[in-house]
Amino acid sequence: MRRLCSEFIGTAFLLIGVVGSGIMGAALAQGNDAVALLANAIATGCILYAIITTLGPISGAHFNPVVTLAFALRGEHHWRDVAPYIGAQIAGAIIGVWLTHLMFDMSILQTSTTMHRTGLGQWTSEIIATLGLLFVIFGGVHHRPDAVPPLVGLYITGAYFFTSSTSFANPAVTIARGFSDTFAGIYPGHIAMFILMQLVGLGLAHLILPRLLRTLP
Structure with a gap:
């Protein structure tokens, strides 16, 4: 139960960080x-570094x-x-989104209308983003376990800019962002393909990483 509570709370804070900073950033950037x-x-x-640590x-x-x-x-x-x-x-991800809406005095229950997160480029991006995330995690576990929190935080920070999809790389995050009609949202009709591509990235990682990091089975 402690472990499940940890996953629930951590993923909630992750979505608070993602959606909340999207709302604040869009408001201040004008x-x-x-x-x-x-x-x-x-x-x-930053929130990834904090919650992983x-x-x-x-x-x-x-x-994830x-x-x-x-x-x-x-x-x-x-x-x-x-x-x-x-x-x-x-x-946890969905609750995190709802709490973020409450913080910003918005309607708690929403559905995203963001329509540009689809197409071959975005789908390929999610494969690469997910493969890269798992590479960073398992590479870190193999070489520097203590460095995994900053590695993941830095990777995702960079991947927001070097992937066309802004690197969701997480089915829970993808589902929850469908419930937020804000800067970080994704149209619900595009969620299934994003998750499928993330699973493809997982499959590639399972094929590649054991051969790259020899201590993995």
Whole structure:
């Protein structure tokens, strides 16, 4: 239960960081999307560093169904715990979005109308973003376990700018952002393909990383 609470709380704070910084960034940037995205990226990287560092010793700080599945495929996470972890992550992500709307005095229940997150470029971007995230996590675990929190935070901060999709790379985040008609939102009709591409990225990581990092099974 402590581990599930950790995953729930951590993923909630992740979405508060993602959506909240998107709302604040868009409001302060006054139409300058580059400045809004920069604020969004920095805040997301910072919250990732914080929650991975503080909650990692409790639950492993997955906060992402793809990461949970990747550890299960490595044999480092019990398969019986996969569904509860993913459930906690998705629930936490949605609650995080709703709390963010409450903080900014917005309608709590929303559906995103953001329509530009689709197409071959965006789908390819999600494969690369997810593969890169898992590469950073497992490369860090292999070489410098203590450096995983900053590695993940820095990777996601950068990936906001070097991927066309702004690097969702997380099914729980993708689902939850469909419930926010803000800067960070994604139209619900585009969610399924994003998640499918993230799973493709997971599959590629499972094929490539064991050969690259020889100590992995």
